[in-house]
Amino acid sequence: xxxxxxxxxxxxxxxxxxxxxxxxxxxxxxxxxxxxxxxxxxxxxxxxxxxxxxxxxxxxxxxxxxxxxxxxxxxxxxxxxxxxxxxxxxxxxxxxxxxxxxxxxxxxxxxxxxxxxxxxxxxxxxxxxxxxxxxxxxxxxxxxxxxxxxxxxxxxxxxxxxxxxxxxxxxxxxxxxxxxxxxxxxxxxxxxxxxxxxxxxxxxxxxxxxxxxxxxxxxxxxxxxxxxxxxxxxxxxxxxxxxxxxxxxxxxxxxxxxxxxxxxxxxxxxxxxxxxxxxxxxxxx
Amino acid sequence: xxxxxxxxxxxxxxxxxxxxxxxxxxxxxxxxxxxxxxxxxxxxxxxxxxxxxxxxxxxxxxxxxxxxxxxxxxxxxxxxxxxxxxxxxxxxxxxxxxxxxxxxxxxxxxxxxxxxxxxxxxxxxxxxxxxxxxxxxxxxxxxxxxxxxxxxxxxxxxxxxxxxxxxxxxxxxxxxxxxxxxxxxxxxxxxxxxxxxxxxxxxxxxxxxxxxxxxxxxxxxxxxxxxxxxxxxxxxxxxxxxxxxxxxxxxxxxxxxxxxxxxxxxxxxxxxxxxxxxxxxxxxxxxxxxx
Numbered sequence: 001x002x003x004x005x006x007x008x009x010x011x012x013x014x015x016x017x018x019x020x021x022x023x024x025x026x027x028x029x030x031x032x033x034x035x036x037x038x039x040x041x042x043x044x045x046x047x048x049x050x051x052x053x054x055x056x057x058x059x060x061x062x063x064x065x066x067x068x069x070x071x072x073x074x075x076x077x078x079x080x081x082x083x084x085x086x087x088x089x090x091x092x093x094x095x096x097x098x099x100x101x102x103x104x105x106x107x108x109x110x111x112x113x114x115x116x117x118x119x120x121x122x123x124x125x126x127x128x129x130x131x132x133x134x135x136x137x138x139x140x141x142x143x144x145x146x147x148x149x150x151x152x153x154x155x156x157x158x159x160x161x162x163x164x165x166x167x168x169x170x171x172x173x174x175x176x177x178x179x180x181x182x183x184x185x186x187x188x189x190x191x192x193x194x195x196x197x198x199x200x201x202x203x204x205x206x207x208x209x210x211x212x213x214x215x216x217x218x219x220x221x222x223x224x225x226x227x228x229x230x231x232x233x234x235x236x237x238x239x240x241x242x243x244x245x246x247x248x249x250x251x252x253x254x255x256x257x258x259x260x261x262x263x264x265x266x267x268x269x270x271x272x273x274x275x276x277x278x279x280x281x282x283x284x285x
Numbered sequence: 286x287x288x289x290x291x292x293x294x295x296x297x298x299x300x301x302x303x304x305x306x307x308x309x310x311x312x313x314x315x316x317x318x319x320x321x322x323x324x325x326x327x328x329x330x331x332x333x334x335x336x337x338x339x340x341x342x343x344x345x346x347x348x349x350x351x352x353x354x355x356x357x358x359x360x361x362x363x364x365x366x367x368x369x370x371x372x373x374x375x376x377x378x379x380x381x382x383x384x385x386x387x388x389x390x391x392x393x394x395x396x397x398x399x400x401x402x403x404x405x406x407x408x409x410x411x412x413x414x415x416x417x418x419x420x421x422x423x424x425x426x427x428x429x430x431x432x433x434x435x436x437x438x439x440x441x442x443x444x445x446x447x448x449x450x451x452x453x454x455x456x457x458x459x460x461x462x463x464x465x466x467x468x469x470x471x472x473x474x475x476x477x478x479x480x481x482x483x484x485x486x487x488x489x490x491x492x493x494x495x496x497x498x499x500x501x502x503x504x505x506x507x508x509x510x511x512x513x514x515x516x517x518x519x520x521x522x523x524x525x526x527x528x529x530x531x532x533x534x535x536x537x538x539x540x541x542x543x544x545x546x547x548x549x550x551x552x553x554x555x556x557x558x559x560x561x562x563x564x565x566x567x568x569x570x571x572x573x574x575x576x
Contacts, residue, residue, distance in 0.1 A: 009323045010456040011297010015481065036457035037294055037488060039481035077344055077386050098365050098385030137491040140430065140460040166296045166456050167322035170427035173380055190543050191301065191325045198323060201424055218536075223543065250479035250510040 001277050002153075002160045004179035004208075008195020010037075010166040012185045013215040013239070016249050017266075018163040019043045021273075023256045024266040027127045028159040031149050033175040035118060035133035035142030040163050042252040046123025046130035054133075054145045055114035056097045061088045065109035072101035072110060093140060118145045129156070146174045154178060168202045176203070181277045182210040183236065186224040193223045200233070209280040211236040213269070234276075237269050286315070286441065287570055288450045288469040292493070294485030296456035298477040299505040302538060304453040305329045305547040306559045311567070313451050315444035318419040319465040320455035321405060321432045327419055329545050336408035341420065341435050343404030343428035344384025347377045353396035360388035360397060380425050404428040409439055416443040430460035437465070449570075458492040466492070471499045471570045473529075478504055478513035486517065490526070500526055501569055503562045505555075507531035527569060530562035 005018040015032075019040050022030035032040040059072075059081070066088050073081045073088075080095040081088065092115060102110050118135040133149050135142035142165075153160055164175040176182055182203045186196040196212065203210045211234040214224055218241050228235050239245070245262065248255050255262035291304045301318075304326060308316050318326035349360070351374045361369040368381035369388060377388075379402070389397040404426045410417040418440035420432050433455070440450060452469065455461045466472070472493050476486040486502070493500045502521050507514040514531065521528040537553030548556040 009296045009325075011295060011477075036459045036462075037481075037485040039295075039484060042480050042484060075386065075390060077384055096383055096385060098383065098387050099363070100385050100387040100390060103363065103387065104390065135459065137458055137488055138463070138495045140463055142459060168424060169322045169422060169429050169461075170380070170425065171459075173425050187297075189539060190328055190545065194325060194328060195323050198424070205424055218539075246509060250477075250482075250513060252480035 001181070001274065002162065002179045003181050003183060003273060003277070004162040004164055004176045005183045005185060006164040006172060006176065006199050007166065007185040008168060008198040009191065012187045012192065012195070014166070014185055015039045015043070015163055016255075017183065017185055017213060017215070018161045019254055020256045020262065020266040021270055022128050022161045023254045024263065024270050025159045025161070028161060029129040029131065029153060029156050030161050030163065031153055032132045032163045033146050033149060034163055034165040035135040035145045036165060038132045038134055041121070041130060041132045043254050044125035044128060044130045046125045049121050049123035052120045053116045054118050054120060054148055055116045056144055057099065057112040058092050058095045058097060058115045059090050059101050059110045060113040061090060062109045062111070063087065065107050067107055067109070069106060071104045071106065075100045075104045118142060120145060120148055129158070141171070143171060143174055146171060150175070150178060168198045172202065173206070176206060176208060179208060181273060181280065182208045183273065184210055184212045185215050186212055187216045188214065188218060188222040188224050190223060193227045196224055196227060200231070209276065211273070211276060214238045216241045236272055237265070239265065286445070286447055286450050288452060289566065289570055290452045290454050290465055290469040290472050291475060292454040292462065292472055292489055293456060293475045293477070294458065294489035295477060295482050298475045298482060299532070300475050301325045301329070301453055302542060302548060303475055303505065303532075303559060303562070304451055306549045306556065307451050307563055307566070309547045309549050310560065310563045311449055311451065313449055314415050315440055315447035315450040316417055316452065317436050317440040317450065318453045319433045319436055319461065320453060321420045321422045321429050321436065321461060322455060324419050324421060326453045327417070329542060329547055330417060331545060332410045332417065334410060334412055336410045339407045340403045341405050341407050341432055342401050343426060343431060344402070345399035346379045346382045346384055346402045347386070347388050347397050348400045349375050349377060350396045350398070351375070353394050355394050355396070357393060359391045359393065363387050363391045383427065405432045407432075407435055407439055409443060411443055416440060418443065430464035433461045433464035437468070458488050462489070462492065466496050466498060469498060471501065473566055474500060474502045476502055476504050476517050478507055478510040478517060480513065483513060483517060483520070487520070490524070499569070501529050501566060502526055503528070503530045503532065505532045506534040508533050529565040529569070530558065532558040532562065
């Protein structure tokens, strides 16, 4: 069972929810796909970490062989190659590693070299396997890191919780592609509703079964709840706005391991989601 | 034009809340929302006029003509993005296609063409005095960095004479953030006093440093964790980064935002604190020899 946790925006509680669900599930895998700003490891403090560097392929020029035909420059849609002052120049940062320039070069002046963009870290914290993707600062995209994390995790037959990056762009799509269920975390503000609407559109686009978890609930009106009722969206639960939870969370402590109240809250959420997934697999096998 | 960019690394720290207060305090003639993935600034800047909308095109997407396709499999084998699959016919997954054109190049029978694709919608609000540039990325589009560049370009073109531009950034450290960083005079980082917030702040500071952009730090919701607040100030001191203020956690801020107001429109503690942060930021931004 693969559960993706997402929200239109950061700061709504994705990491809080996915970390605590994984901790409540005990034997599980937690995958941090927010490779730009991974935070889950700060909570789990995993041990026995094994690191693997992730690299992409970028072109390397042999200036002796290059005859200046510019075929590669013309083909590259990303403007990653330029022929300036009789010399072919590669702009590593904008290269998408499509390999087109290598294919098109008539004199084999271009080969590929690896460029490290980040890493994958795997460790354990109690019964939870903690996998983290880390993008190096200054790099544009962590998609190859997310791909690597999810590819390998599909071989692990355990409950898996995927902590997604914020937003609804390509990196989020990559993260939910193979998920069995999506939990959308929403906060009770006007921003919250606007952002919820976007991930709602995204999970509908990908035909993913999903439900909403309302976080930071206060007394009085909740615009996010109203949105769910209007659109007939399943509400999985409510996490109250709570100073104790806020303090535990800001000190990177796992709430279910610290307090019976939160253990119950996240265990019952886990049960509910598990039932939803089973229901989905029987109705849409 | 001096450009101030507001960033945080982590989402939800209050970038937009602070940006909207700054816009109000400065009576800014030019501002932009570069969080094209999840723009929010338009929700509180209260424009009654409708924005001018333009489609923004990203890189084209491949299309395979099944009539011409001879199923040689060259396109699928050479696609690095796993965008081509076989399901009776060969087809392209538009979400995976990055528009490199390799498939079009390798196809021996010209069955593949690159078709223009809309990446998002640019919006420009303007009333002859002020301009506000924003955009919404199309669901699942991968070209956010490019759209960010368009948002900034649109703002600059529409308000060439403005002295100051305030830009609300996007979370993270990746392509949209890098695109929003290019060419700005100063970055104000809004940090949150949590262990996660500190980790994210350090990563965004490193990213901004790679561009050599002048950077200052403030803390929002500082009183939710005083110990972590002190850690952040200590960190700034060590790094030689100007630390320019603490803003308290304030339920009044939530109320203001939900009413579509800024925190300086109502009488609240966060509003009072943000004024001081604003003045210090402006002093740094306009100081002689700086920027």
